[in-house]
Amino acid sequence: MEPLIELRGVNKHFGSLHVLKEVDLVVGRGEVVVVIGPSGSGKSTLCRAINRLEAVESGTLTIAGEPLPAEGRELARLRTEVGMVFQSFNLFAHKTALANVMLAPVKVRRMKKDEAERRARQLLDRVGLSDHAEKYPAQLSGGQQQRVAIARALAMDPQALLFDEPTSALDPEMISEVLEVMQQLARDGMTMVVVTHEMGFARSAANRVVFMADGQVVEDRTPEEFFTSPRSDRAKDFLSKILKH
Amino acid sequence: MDVLTDNFALYGEGFLGTLRLTLYSSLLALVVGVVMAGLRVAPVAALRWIGTAWVTVLRNTPLTLLFFAMLLGLPRFGVALPFELFAVLALGCYTSAFICEAVRSGITTVPVGQGEAARSLGMTFGQTLGTVVLPQAFRTVIPPVGSTLIALAKNSAIAGSFSVVELLSTYKTLNENGYSVIWAFVWIAVGYLLLTLAISAVFNLLEKRWGVAR
Numbered sequence: 001m002e003p004l005i006e007l008r009g010v011n012k013h014f015g016s017l018h019v020l021k022e023v024d025l026v027v028g029r030g031e032v033v034v035v036i037g038p039s040g041s042g043k044s045t046l047c048r049a050i051n052r053l054e055a056v057e058s059g060t061l062t063i064a065g066e067p068l069p070a071e072g073r074e075l076a077r078l079r080t081e082v083g084m085v086f087q088s089f090n091l092f093a094h095k096t097a098l099a100n101v102m103l104a105p106v107k108v109r110r111m112k113k114d115e116a117e118r119r120a121r122q123l124l125d126r127v128g129l130s131d132h133a134e135k136y137p138a139q140l141s142g143g144q145q146q147r148v149a150i151a152r153a154l155a156m157d158p159q160a161l162l163f164d165e166p167t168s169a170l171d172p173e174m175i176s177e178v179l180e181v182m183q184q185l186a187r188d189g190m191t192m193v194v195v196t197h198e199m200g201f202a203r204s205a206a207n208r209v210v211f212m213a214d215g216q217v218v219e220d221r222t223p224e225e226f227f228t229s230p231r232s233d234r235a236k237d238f239l240s241k242i243l244k245h
Numbered sequence: 246m247d248v249l250t251d252n253f254a255l256y257g258e259g260f261l262g263t264l265r266l267t268l269y270s271s272l273l274a275l276v277v278g279v280v281m282a283g284l285r286v287a288p289v290a291a292l293r294w295i296g297t298a299w300v301t302v303l304r305n306t307p308l309t310l311l312f313f314a315m316l317l318g319l320p321r322f323g324v325a326l327p328f329e330l331f332a333v334l335a336l337g338c339y340t341s342a343f344i345c346e347a348v349r350s351g352i353t354t355v356p357v358g359q360g361e362a363a364r365s366l367g368m369t370f371g372q373t374l375g376t377v378v379l380p381q382a383f384r385t386v387i388p389p390v391g392s393t394l395i396a397l398a399k400n401s402a403i404a405g406s407f408s409v410v411e412l413l414s415t416y417k418t419l420n421e422n423g424y425s426v427i428w429a430f431v432w433i434a435v436g437y438l439l440l441t442l443a444i445s446a447v448f449n450l451l452e453k454r455w456g457v458a459r
Contacts, residue, residue, distance in 0.1 A: 051365055053361050076364070077367060086362065088358055090359060092363075103366075104368065108366065108372070
């Protein structure tokens with residue numbers, strides 16, 4: 001499989017805390033990789049490092065073979081290839097759902113307004129929100145906001161999508177509407193890196209599960225193997241805790 | 246009352262002078278202040294340094310001293326401008342430092358995630374600031390910016406000491422003509438009040454239209 005996202009020997013500290021220790025991760029085109037692990041294990045930092053929202057200290061990052069520059073316009077250009085969905089949605093609070101989805105195509109891709117609007121409406125339709133296009137984020141439920149956020153990320157036609165705990169801030173009944181959209185994306189062949197606690201999604205949609213603990217990738221295997229026979233004690237311990245209830 | 250009716254032209258001239266100074270200096274202060282606030286949060290250290298230096302120098306210099314520096318200093322470097330323009334520069338630059346800090350405080354009230362979302366979509370720093378962060382910061386900075394511009398209107402009185410036609414300095418002529426100083430000052434105060442209340446009204450409207458809903 002052609003590698004789309006490649007991290008080699010990535011290190012990152014927060015003060016004296018070593019959050020990423022020599023992390024290697026390769027995500028192939030069309031692959032869905034779910035990253036799980038206890039809190040503080042560095043999985044969110046890893047996800048944010050992939051598009052350099054979090055700067056790393058050493059190691060190399062490449063997207064589709066191109067090394068990710070540290071800053072500037074080149075970085076901005078490569079970021080358009082990797083969409084991101086956040087735990088707290090981060091929809092632009094002063095813009096309607098439609099304007100949220102249209103903004104980047106118009107500003108960054110220089111797309112014509114009517115063309116951008118047409119595409120934005122298609123995307124909102126795809127996430128089941130065509131009736132809510134004119135609403136502001138504060139008027140939408142958490143699940144609806146997160147689906148708009150996914151549409152906004154898709155509007156740039158990215159080669160890959162990063163999900164940083166996309167359902168962790170949602171009420172239980174809203175989780176499934178977001179997961180359904182993500183399942184559909186996975187079926188459509190989108191390359192995805194998903195940091196999540198949703199084990200059901202990991203089992204059903206992931207090609208690989210990456211288990212992180214203490215800033216290191218401890219296991220990197222198929223979901224079937226990982227959930228039925230974890231190798232490391234750390235993963236056994238983690239799974240026994242979360243699958244108990 | 247005679248003071249006003251007898252000298253309406255003089256008062257009018259002074260009032261218009263103050264109005265002009267306030268208007269042009271406000272525009273300069275707003276433009277420069279917003280640009281400097283942008284520099285102060287820029288990802289490039291050199292730009293942040295420029296913004297910080299601008300604020301530190303202008304906010305910590307007495308305004309009168311700044312007028313002296315402009316009116317006596319700049320001509321030495323061959324910059325010869327009308328006094329009123331010097332006064333607008335001094336007032337505008339001085340006030341821009343305060344506007345900058347008000348705007349910067351507004352920028353810090355916008356959640357970090359807003360900027361991160363914009364950058365993750367490939368927007369540059371300028372696009373992120375201009376289309377996502379500043380429009381949201383704008384709502385919270387309306388009250389402090391209003392206060393700062395009211396202070397500017399009153400600070401414009403200093404220009405009178407540098408031969409610029411403005412409202413406060415009309416008292417000199419009135420005093421020489423034998424009018425009661427007290428009544429001369431009362432009408433001057435009313436003039437300033439008109440201006441500052443007008444600024445308040447404009448900012449109240451802005452706040453109603455754009456302010457953060459609670």
